Amino acid sequence: MSLSEIEAATESEQVEQAAGNLRREAWRRLRRDPVAIVGFCLIAFFVLVALLAPLLAPYAPDAQPGRGMITPTNIPGPSAQHWFGLDASGRDELSRVIHGARQSLLVGVVSMLLGMIGGLTLGVLAGAFGGTVDSVVMRIVDVMLSIPGLLMAIAIAALLGASLTSVMIAIAIVNVPVFARLLRGQMLAQRGSDYVLAARSLGVRRRSIVFGHILPNSISPVIVQATLTLATAIIEAAALSFLGLGSADPRVPEWGRMLADTQRYLASAPHLALFPGLAIVVAALGFTMLGERLREAIDPKYRR
Amino acid sequence: MSVSISEARGPLLDVRDLSVAFTRKGSPDVRAVDGVTFTVSPGETVGLVGESGSGKSVTSLAVMGLLPPRGVRVGGQVLFDSDDLLTLPRDRMRDIRGRDIAMVFQDPMSSLNPVVPIGVQVAEVLERHQDLKGEPARRGAEDLLARVGIPDPRRRLKEYPHQLSGGMRQRALIAMALACKPRLLIADEPTTALDVTIQAQIIELLKELVQDTGASLVMITHDLGIVAGLCDTVHVMYSGRVVESAGRRELFAEPHHPYTGGLLASVPRLDAPRGAPLHPIPGSPTDVLQWSDGCAFAPRCPNRIEPCTGGPPPLESIGGRSLRCLNPLTESEEVPA
Numbered sequence: 001m002s003l004s005e006i007e008a009a010t011e012s013e014q015v016e017q018a019a020g021n022l023r024r025e026a027w028r029r030l031r032r033d034p035v036a037i038v039g040f041c042l043i044a045f046f047v048l049v050a051l052l053a054p055l056l057a058p059y060a061p062d063a064q065p066g067r068g069m070i071t072p073t074n075i076p077g078p079s080a081q082h083w084f085g086l087d088a089s090g091r092d093e094l095s096r097v098i099h100g101a102r103q104s105l106l107v108g109v110v111s112m113l114l115g116m117i118g119g120l121t122l123g124v125l126a127g128a129f130g131g132t133v134d135s136v137v138m139r140i141v142d143v144m145l146s147i148p149g150l151l152m153a154i155a156i157a158a159l160l161g162a163s164l165t166s167v168m169i170a171i172a173i174v175n176v177p178v179f180a181r182l183l184r185g186q187m188l189a190q191r192g193s194d195y196v197l198a199a200r201s202l203g204v205r206r207r208s209i210v211f212g213h214i215l216p217n218s219i220s221p222v223i224v225q226a227t228l229t230l231a232t233a234i235i236e237a238a239a240l241s242f243l244g245l246g247s248a249d250p251r252v253p254e255w256g257r258m259l260a261d262t263q264r265y266l267a268s269a270p271h272l273a274l275f276p277g278l279a280i281v282v283a284a285l286g287f288t289m290l291g292e293r294l295r296e297a298i299d300p301k302y303r304r
Numbered sequence: 305m306s307v308s309i310s311e312a313r314g315p316l317l318d319v320r321d322l323s324v325a326f327t328r329k330g331s332p333d334v335r336a337v338d339g340v341t342f343t344v345s346p347g348e349t350v351g352l353v354g355e356s357g358s359g360k361s362v363t364s365l366a367v368m369g370l371l372p373p374r375g376v377r378v379g380g381q382v383l384f385d386s387d388d389l390l391t392l393p394r395d396r397m398r399d400i401r402g403r404d405i406a407m408v409f410q411d412p413m414s415s416l417n418p419v420v421p422i423g424v425q426v427a428e429v430l431e432r433h434q435d436l437k438g439e440p441a442r443r444g445a446e447d448l449l450a451r452v453g454i455p456d457p458r459r460r461l462k463e464y465p466h467q468l469s470g471g472m473r474q475r476a477l478i479a480m481a482l483a484c485k486p487r488l489l490i491a492d493e494p495t496t497a498l499d500v501t502i503q504a505q506i507i508e509l510l511k512e513l514v515q516d517t518g519a520s521l522v523m524i525t526h527d528l529g530i531v532a533g534l535c536d537t538v539h540v541m542y543s544g545r546v547v548e549s550a551g552r553r554e555l556f557a558e559p560h561h562p563y564t565g566g567l568l569a570s571v572p573r574l575d576a577p578r579g580a581p582l583h584p585i586p587g588s589p590t591d592v593l594q595w596s597d598g599c600a601f602a603p604r605c606p607n608r609i610e611p612c613t614g615g616p617p618p619l620e621s622i623g624g625r626s627l628r629c630l631n632p633l634t635e636s637e638e639v640p641a
Contacts, residue, residue, distance in 0.1 A: 194414035201368055201409070202429050202480060203402030212428070216419045 026220075026297040033297070039289025046283045050101035057095035062251040066090040075269035085271045088261065096253040097275050103247075103254050104283055107168050107237040112229045114172035119179020120222065126180065127187025127218070128210040138184065144177040153236055157245040164247045167240045171233050182225055186218035193217075220298040227291035231284040238280050255280050314386075315343035316520050317367070317488055321380035324359075324366050328375060336362040338544045338595060339380075339619075342537075344488065349514065349521040351535035351552070353528065353567070359544040360524045361410075364490045366390075367522075368407055369397045384488070403433040406481035408510075410493040412473035416465040422449070422476050423461025429483040448479040452509060471502035475509065482513055489514065490522045495530070507534060528571055532556060540564045543600035550625035560625070560632040562607045599630070607631045 030036045049056060059065055067090035069076055077085040084093035126137040144152070153170040160166030190196065191214060199209050238256030240246055246254050255276040262272035324337040337359040344350045352360045365371050367382050369389055382389040384405065389397060409415045417425060426445035430436045436444055442461065449457035452475040465473055474494060481489060491510060495503035507530055514521045523535055531538055531552065538555045540548045540563065548561035559565040566585040587604040598613035599605070605612065609631045619628045 194409060194411055195417045197370060198407075198409055198415040198477065198480075199417070199428075200370055201401055201407040202432070202483075203398045203400070204428060204432055205398065208428065208432070213417050213420065217417065 026294075029297040030293060033293050035289050036293035036297070039286050039291075039293065042282055042286025043290060046101060046286055047105060049098055050105040053098045053102050057092075057098040059092040059095040061096050061099035061253040062091065063095070064090040065092055073268065075265055075272070077269065077271045084275045085269070087258070087272055088265055088269070093272065093275055096258060097255070097279050100253040100255045100258065100276065100279060101283070103164070103252065104234050104237060104280075107164065107171065108230045108233040108283075108287075111168040111171035111233045111237070112175065112226055114168065115175030115229065115233075116179050116222070116226055118172065118176040120183055122176065122180035123183025123187065124210065124215070126184040127191070127214070128206070130188075130191075134184070137180065141177040141180050144173075145181070149174045149232075150236060150239060153240060154243065154245065157240050162245050162248050164252075167237055167246050170240065170245075171236050174236070175229050175233070178229070179222065179225060183218060183222055186221055187214050190214045190217045221295070224291055224295040224298060227287055227294055231287035231291065234284050234287070235280060316346045316348075316384065317344040317522075318383040319343070319363075319367065319380070320383065322363065322366060322382060323377075323379040324362050324371065325377045325379075326375060327377055333377070335594070336544055337366065340541070340544075340546055341380075341619075342539050342546065342549065344520045344522060346487065346520055347518050348537065349523060349535045351531040351538040352522060352524045352541060353526065353531055353538055354541035355526050357543075358541040360541055361492050362544075363541075364407065364492050364522065364524055367490065368401060368405065369394075370407075399433075402429055402481075402486070403484045404486050405488045405490065406484070406486040407490045407492065408474070408478055408481050408494045411497045412470055412477055413497065415477055416473055418465055421462055421464055422468065426461075426476065426480050426483065429480050433484045444483070445479075448483055449476065452476070452479040452482075452513070453505075454479075470498050471505065474498060474502075474506055478506075478509065478513070482517065482519070485517050486519060488520045488522070490524070492524045493526070495527070496525075510534075528567060540567070543595065545595060545600070545628065546619065546626070547601065547628045548626070554625060560622075560627045561601075561629045562605045562631075562633055563601050565633045566604075566606075599628075607633065 066076065066082060066086040070086060070088065070090045075086060075088055076082070079085070082092050082094065084097060087093050087096065122137050122141065126134040126141075153174045156170035156173055157166045160169060187210075196209060196213055199213055204213075237246070238254070238259070241254040241256035242260045244257075244260065246252075246257055250257075258276040259273060262269070262276075265272055319340060319342050322337055322340045323335065325333040325335045327333045340359070340363055342350065342352075352363065354360050362371070366378055367389065369392070371378065378390055380390070384400070389400070392400070416422070423442060423445050426448055427436075427441040430441045430444045434444075445461060446457045449460055454460050454472055454475050460468070460472075460476075465476075468476065478494075489510075494510065495506050498506060510521065510523075511534055513519075521534075523530065525531060535552050538550060538552055539546045540555075540561060542563050548555070548559070548564045550560075555564065556568070559568055563585070566583075569583040570585060572582055585604055594600070595616045598615055599608075599617050602608050602612040607629075611630050617628050617630045619626050621627075
């Protein structure tokens with residue numbers, strides 16, 4: 001190989017390596033971050049359990065294999081047969097916690113997506129048009145934000161009637177103003193930037209400037225917020241079903257309702273509170289850990 | 305010869321009595337540009353010279369229609385093709401921008417979108433104004449990058465701005481500005497943010513491209529070296545007004561306004577003895593008076609006389625050049641060397 005060929009080869013290699021964009025750079029930082037990795041593992045564990053629930057759970061969530069073993073004074077705790085013990089109806093607690101992951105993941109993802117779509121729509125409207133549109137949208141957002149999130153979710157869920165769907169809608173609505181305000185602020189900051197001025201100086205249309213230039217530069221914090229929202233959505237879903245606003249069907253395993261059902265037996269069967277509680281913590285913790293580190297990896301302000 | 309033909313056709317850009325004031329409720333208006341008048345003939349290169357805050361950039365943004373819609377009051381006329389750009393509907397102005405008039409900005413580091421590949425950004429201009437799409441637009445972008453001297457343009461198309469050096473980015477921005485062969489290019493301090501060695505290359509490139517396409521160029525700068533090497537006509541601005549206009553040769557040979565003289569004197573000379581003191585203009589433009597009280601340059605002016613602070617000096621034309629000064633430099637007291 002001649003010298004120039006070698007040079008050309010190494011040069012193209014460098015370019016190949018450099019071709020990664022900003023997001024790939026963030027990804028690289030994230031992969032070296034132990035907290036992010038732990039968070040990612042927790043999420044992966046949670047998602048896998050949810051997806052494979054029927055395979056992993058030793059019993060169906062509504063089966064009552066321990067029916068005969070339950071007496072008002074004796075709810076058996078963890079054993080070799082039932083790792084997480086039995087609940088007050090003689091159902092296998094492990095199977096219910098595993099199946100509960102499905103509910104949590106479903107509510108978390110759907111309500112986060114709905115909330116994000118609603119919030120981004122409002123945010124783009126406000127950020128792109130500014131002026132009166134911005135004022136009107138942001139006042140609505142301010143009003144929504146002035147009501148404590150959980151309180152509003154309870155009110156909405158109560159209004160819609162106890163069901164899984166109303167829990168998802170309630171949590172989605174609570175998250176709309178959060179996304180709207182975040183995106184609007186990001187877009188406003190980008191609107192005055194030099195590259196937007198340069199694009200305008202070339203006659204680029206407003207739609208292209210908003211969707212082709214401003215939005216791609218504003219979206220990173222939204223991804224972070226989405227991850228963090230999954231954590232709060234899971235907790236809020238548990239809270240709503242704890243309060244009896246979740247699915248009306250007692251056979252559906254929901255972590256929040258499992259906690260509520262166990263209140264009476266707290267002294268005699270503490271394991272019934274421990275395992276669903278732990279499950280909520282682990283799932284929420286995973287998304288929080290990853291979300292926080294994602295923020296640090298993406299946002300140059302947090303870069304150490 | 306080309307000048308006589310173009311003069312017969314009239315100027316390409318005719319800025320008449322342009323004024324820009326920034327308004328804010330509860331505080332007096334800030335006049336950034338006041339009564340600025342100049343013309344640009346086809347193929348001509350015009351320099352707008354002045355230090356920071358003299359209104360050069362605001363003038364160019366006003367011509368481009370890029371000032372924010374609120375909080376700004378623009379007056380006067382900006383005639384381009386006998387259309388007044390200041391009163392043109394917004395979508396017609398948008399069609400003109402990038403196609404007939406384009407602009408190159410000061411900071412190539414921030415003037416490109418950081419998350420969009422270079423090729424997409426260059427192609428966007430072609431898609432917008434020349435109705436090219438897909439492969440033809442990509443090929444057009446590649447040709448443009450090659451044209452502005454970016455090596456291996458095919459590969460560069462896929463790269464992001466942070467992978468390019470400052471000089472390369474400014475070249476890419478010039479490629480975008482000249483994509484549709486505009487008849488007028490406004491360059492707002494295009495080399496200020498670049499290394500000295502790159503500056504000369506960029507100026508050379510601009511000169512070459514403008515000559516090739518026959519475009520007119522408005523060069524906004526505070527660097528008199530650039531003016532000397534590039535411009536046909538020079539307008540010196542101070543505190544929002546033109547204080548002296550002249551052909552490049554006349555201006556350099558015989559500056560009349562004390563501010564022009566000061567600018568020329570402040571350029572370090574290679575032939576000066578080592579250790580010779582520099583000649584800065586005393587003071588800074590932050591302590592300027594409003595023009596209504598008198599000449600804004602008076603507080604810093606070595607030639608100040610009593611009437612200078614008695615009211616705004618008028619812009620007077622003398623033999624093909626114009627001057628806003630009551631006590632201009634005479635030949636003997638010219639540039640202190």
